[in-house]
Amino acid sequence: MLSRRLFQKAVAAGTMPFLLPIVPDPGRKERMTIQQLISSRVQAALAAAGAPDAPAVVQPSGKPEFGDFQANGVMGAAKALKTNPRALAQTVVDKLDLAGIAEKIEIAGPGFINIHLAPEFLAQRLQAALADDALGIRKPAAQKVMVEYSSPNLAKEMHVGHLRSTIIGDAIARVLAFIGHDVTRCNHVGDWGTQFGMLVAYLVETRQSGDAELELADLENFYRKSKIRFDEDPLFADTARQYVVKLQGGDPDVLALWAQFVDVSMHHCQAVYDKLGVGLDRTAVRGESAYNADLPVVVSDLRAAGLLVEDQGAQVVFLPEFKNPEGEPQAMIIQKKDGGYLYATTDLAAIRYRHRQLGLTRVVYVVDARQSLHFQQLFTLSRKAGFAPADMQLEHVAFGTMMGEDGKPFKTRSGDTVKLVELLDEAIERAYALVSEKNSGLPEDTRRGIAKAVGIGAVKYADLSKNRTSDYIFNWDTMLSFEGNTAPYLQYAYTRVQSVFRKAGEFDRCAAIMIAEPAEKQLALLLAQFDEVIESVAATCQPHQLCGYLFNLAQQFSRFYEACPILAAEGDVRVSRLQLAALTARTLKAGLSLLGIDVLDEM
RNA sequence: GUGCCCGUAGCUCAACUGGAUAGAGCAACGGCCUUCUAAGCCGUAGGUUACAGGUUCGAUUCCUGUCGGGUGCGCCA
Numbered sequence A: 001m002l003s004r005r006l007f008q009k010a011v012a013a014g015t016m017p018f019l020l021p022i023v024p025d026p027g028r029k030e031r032m033t034i035q036q037l038i039s040s041r042v043q044a045a046l047a048a049a050g051a052p053d054a055p056a057v058v059q060p061s062g063k064p065e066f067g068d069f070q071a072n073g074v075m076g077a078a079k080a081l082k083t084n085p086r087a088l089a090q091t092v093v094d095k096l097d098l099a100g101i102a103e104k105i106e107i108a109g110p111g112f113i114n115i116h117l118a119p120e121f122l123a124q125r126l127q128a129a130l131a132d133d134a135l136g137i138r139k140p141a142a143q144k145v146m147v148e149y150s151s152p153n154l155a156k157e158m159h160v161g162h163l164r165s166t167i168i169g170d171a172i173a174r175v176l177a178f179i180g181h182d183v184t185r186c187n188h189v190g191d192w193g194t195q196f197g198m199l200v201a202y203l204v205e206t207r208q209s210g211d212a213e214l215e216l217a218d219l220e221n222f223y224r225k226s227k228i229r230f231d232e233d234p235l236f237a238d239t240a241r242q243y244v245v246k247l248q249g250g251d252p253d254v255l256a257l258w259a260q261f262v263d264v265s266m267h268h269c270q271a272v273y274d275k276l277g278v279g280l281d282r283t284a285v286r287g288e289s290a291y292n293a294d295l296p297v298v299v300s301d302l303r304a305a306g307l308l309v310e311d312q313g314a315q316v317v318f319l320p321e322f323k324n325p326e327g328e329p330q331a332m333i334i335q336k337k338d339g340g341y342l343y344a345t346t347d348l349a350a351i352r353y354r355h356r357q358l359g360l361t362r363v364v365y366v367v368d369a370r371q372s373l374h375f376q377q378l379f380t381l382s383r384k385a386g387f388a389p390a391d392m393q394l395e396h397v398a399f400g401t402m403m404g405e406d407g408k409p410f411k412t413r414s415g416d417t418v419k420l421v422e423l424l425d426e427a428i429e430r431a432y433a434l435v436s437e438k439n440s441g442l443p444e445d446t447r448r449g450i451a452k453a454v455g456i457g458a459v460k461y462a463d464l465s466k467n468r469t470s471d472y473i474f475n476w477d478t479m480l481s482f483e484g485n486t487a488p489y490l491q492y493a494y495t496r497v498q499s500v501f502r503k504a505g506e507f508d509r510c511a512a513i514m515i516a517e518p519a520e521k522q523l524a525l526l527l528a529q530f531d532e533v534i535e536s537v538a539a540t541c542q543p544h545q546l547c548g549y550l551f552n553l554a555q556q557f558s559r560f561y562e563a564c565p566i567l568a569a570e571g572d573v574r575v576s577r578l579q580l581a582a583l584t585a586r587t588l589k590a591g592l593s594l595l596g597i598d599v600l601d602e603m
Numbered sequence B: 001g002u003g004c005c006c007g008u009a010g011c012u013c014a015a016c017u018g019g020a021u022a023g024a025g026c027a028a029c030g031g032c033c034u035u036c037u038a039a040g041c042c043g044u045a046g047g048u049u050a051c052a053g054g055u056u057c058g059a060u061u062c063c064u065g066u067c068g069g070g071u072g073c074g075c076c077a
Helices: A004-012 A034-048 A073-081 A085-095 A119-130 A160-178 A194-209 A212-217 A219-232 A234-249 A252-276 A288-304 A343-356 A369-385 A420-438 A444-464 A487-504 A518-527 A530-540 A544-563 A571-594
Strands: A058-060 A069-071 A102-108 A112-117 A144-148 A182-186 A308-311 A314-323 A329-335 A362-368 A393-399
Touching: A034 A058, A034 A069, A034 A073, A034 A085, A034 A112, A073 A085, A073 A112, A085 A102, A085 A112, A112 A119, A119 A518, A119 A571, A144 A160, A160 A182, A160 A252, A160 A362, A160 A393, A160 A420, A160 A444, A160 A530, A160 A571, A194 A212, A194 A219, A194 A234, A194 A252, A212 A219, A219 A234, A219 A252, A234 A252, A252 A420, A252 A444, A288 A308, A288 A314, A288 A329, A288 A343, A314 A369, A329 A343, A329 A369, A343 A369, A362 A369, A369 A393, A420 A444, A444 A487, A444 A544, A487 A544, A487 A571, A518 A544, A518 A571, A530 A544, A530 A571, A544 A571
Parallel strands: A144 A182, A144 A362, A362 A393
Antiparallel strands: A058 A069, A069 A112, A102 A112, A308 A314, A314 A329
16 A cells, blocks of 8 residues: 555656556666666665665756766765764765766765766767667566557547647657557547437438538537537437437447447547647557447446445445545446446446456556546556556556636637647648748748648647646747747757768768767766656656756757867867767657657758 | 645746755847857846745655645536
């Protein structure tokens, strides 16, 4: 059972509890990140100094004058041992073996240990990354992971409310796959339930009048009209309800109509996914309807486990872990009094399936923060019912609402929801106008291509670069700016490197890296930390860490670019700087690609 | 009413989950292009981290309370 403290931390991180630590396969020799390497050495030194249980607390230094990494664990250890922290720090440093790694180790302040890396060590790390297609990214023991994301309701067209899940989920899936996990993408679309009875009933009507094809072309309108019919005509509403029953009972005629509607709606979604460039297609779709046959089984399983009771005609489970407004155990409705099922039932069936049929060990739900309580209840009940074993990680990766510039949920001027496809088209158009303004000499085709990468990249990056747990303010001008922490700035930094290579000619791709200038050292240090960032993003599902890193990297490259001439340098220095530039380009490209953002050779 | 989230520079956001003097970017002001894309770089200014207590060698981070904002809380998803 999780302690309250861990629970709070998990909530603060936007991940739900029930996480278990990722235990690396001990039989597998793994490459450690620099931070892990130093941490293990400091740990050993602490143990040798008489504090085997004290955490080393190694992290990148806050400022360059504090070295490259700092170990902060001594103060806490000294407290526990009731000794002088400076004296203990000296003992730890005396026993600290960083031969070949650090060139200088200092004690500062109350007992900080500041570690300056040896340039040769850094160079060697970068050399290894250059020689590796995956840039030296460590491969932990692969897990079977599912990322559930996007999951629109097929009754309507995709709108901006689906953007964050789609973008964030895609980035998380890419990162997890990159470090070697077996990742399944799942689009848990809403394709079942009461609304579909109404839609099928309306489809029948429009078919009779002969303009079904035309009506279906605008799903939003189709939904609106059928809703009006449902609300205004009791006969129609009755028919709609009958269709729901027939649908869930497997009536072939109604199922065929339903399938036609779902097919049209999925085509709309696919157009958005293709435009957005996220890895979703029909193979990722496993909607709510897929669990229809399992729903009665879930009910009987819960009943067999003694968890289910009848209350006011409905089948419910009471969870003492959660309190309702009256302070009594919170009820979770599994089956309505009319026999119908709810989304909790479907989600339970999905977890059951994912454990029993798919054997997943981690499931990441990229869903709006407002469903937080639902997931807490869902996960709790899944454990109790035996649908998910204790070592299966279930995480709600929550995110906030997308706001307009007025701080209210993003809408059109008239107050309607914004269709996603229209938002993306506008992004591309705006980017096209910008590119044409900045670089009118390029052929139109080229500008169109740049506009797509820049426009879509800007929308994605604006979202991904903010901590997902809070609401974020959508602003065209900020995201499409070529200055600051934006996708265009990063894409531009990449084109600058590419431009250097176009002029560099052939050079030795195995040449040695030599780190002499401060700007080279700072760039090298950042490049050597790529693996740490990726691991952290994979563990916390917080892509904004990667964005922050890439922005730092692009900025540091620009400083290096100003301070250290590349092409004008000679001999070993020239090749060394080309190597640094090459690794920077590959790291930027790989990092942006993990965010789902394309790079360009010129812009 | 109660659960959860949030409150950091004028604005948009960080702060590696308890570490050193709270950092970036916009916007403002001042420098740097006969030299690899100036869509860039360097610098200046901007803060009682909502408020009040507490724990700690150390708190934006943990605890308690207050104020403000968001969101959820039995037959929708």
